[in-house]
Amino acid sequence: MVFANRIAVLAAMAAVLLGLNATTTAANLRTPLRTSRPRPAASPASDEQYHLRMHHLHTGEDIDVVYRIGNTYIPEALDQLNHFLRDHRTQDVSNYDPKEFDVLHALMASLGRPNGIIDIVCGYRTPWSNNLLRSSGPSTGVAEHSQHMLAKAIDIRVPGVSTVTLRNAALALHAGGVGFYPVSQFVHVDVGPVRTWSYR
Numbered sequence: 001m002v003f004a005n006r007i008a009v010l011a012a013m014a015a016v017l018l019g020l021n022a023t024t025t026a027a028n029l030r031t032p033l034r035t036s037r038p039r040p041a042a043s044p045a046s047d048e049q050y051h052l053r054m055h056h057l058h059t060g061e062d063i064d065v066v067y068r069i070g071n072t073y074i075p076e077a078l079d080q081l082n083h084f085l086r087d088h089r090t091q092d093v094s095n096y097d098p099k100e101f102d103v104l105h106a107l108m109a110s111l112g113r114p115n116g117i118i119d120i121v122c123g124y125r126t127p128w129s130n131n132l133l134r135s136s137g138p139s140t141g142v143a144e145h146s147q148h149m150l151a152k153a154i155d156i157r158v159p160g161v162s163t164v165t166l167r168n169a170a171l172a173l174h175a176g177g178v179g180f181y182p183v184s185q186f187v188h189v190d191v192g193p194v195r196t197w198s199y200r
Contacts, residue, residue, distance in 0.1 A: 051066050052067060052081070052118070053116065053117045065077045068102075073098050081101060084120075087123075090128060092126050099175075103170075113160075121184075127149055155187070177195050177196070
């Protein structure tokens with residue numbers, strides 16, 4: 001009887017020990033599953049912020065906006081840029097090709113001024129505004145089929161950067177058309193066909 005009781009006690013202790021051991025083992029198996037899978041590190045390119053700071057010489061307005069993160073354009077920011085670059089004569093707004101903003105961003109980076117301000121001489125132009133400019137003199141340098149009317153061109157200055165330096169930096173990008181206007185002191189940059197010209 002005593003022997004049977006000892007066996008029962010030993011069996012109960014073994015069951016308790018095995019139960020605790022099984023629980024501990026299960027816990028040990030679960031814990032690594034929660035902590036041993038670190039979140040994948042974000043690729044630096046996927047988080048890169050594309051930032052533009054601009055001042056419009058005709059409206060006096062300023063804009064400071066992140067318009068793209070990684071490969072994703074931010075719709076609200078594009079809307080702000082489109083409004084900012086509207087035809088200042090008619091107040092008409094168009095939808096800019098976002099690649100034009102990428103050109104400006106790349107241009108400022110190449111100049112070593114990623115946070116610099118771009119002065120806007122001219123953004124979007126309606127056909128009416130384009131014709132008005134063309135008719136203002138015998139030779140205005142305004143193209144009949146201007147990329148400005150397609151919301152693919154912007155005329156710019158960068159304070160502290162010479163027009164020649166700005167033109168050369170834009171040419172080095174090989175991103176579209178680059179017009180050089182040394183007398184008026186601005187550079188035309190567009191995302192149309194790659195080409196270049198100069199006008200007084």
